[in-house]
Amino acid sequence: MNLNVTNINTETLETVAADAIKALENSKRMDAKRWQSAIRKGAAELLSNPFWNFDGTELVIMSETSNAIYTPNGVCQCKAYAQNQPCRHRSMHRLLTRYTQTA
Numbered sequence: 001m002n003l004n005v006t007n008i009n010t011e012t013l014e015t016v017a018a019d020a021i022k023a024l025e026n027s028k029r030m031d032a033k034r035w036q037s038a039i040r041k042g043a044a045e046l047l048s049n050p051f052w053n054f055d056g057t058e059l060v061i062m063s064e065t066s067n068a069i070y071t072p073n074g075v076c077q078c079k080a081y082a083q084n085q086p087c088r089h090r091s092m093h094r095l096l097t098r099y100t101q102t103a
């Protein structure tokens, strides 16, 4: 399934994001709150940023505000990832993977 801003279902995405945020509430991970925040930002960006494509495996995101291109497929190219922090790009990849398993 190829997904992009033209065919993603908002309701399904929001359900997937809400489930992921809820699952982290019971998590003992130290970074659970940061991941929850990353998921919120990632879900919002999937609906607002038109420059991304998910081919069912790999996600490519072009930043709306810079020329940066992110391919957050396990690793990421952003500052947060370099500092070992959760990032919204990887949450976007995870959300889309979950989305394709749900839809």
Ligand SMILES: [Zn+2]
Pocket: 070, 072, 076, 077, 078, 079, 080, 081, 087, 088, 089, 090
């Ligand atoms: Zn990132």
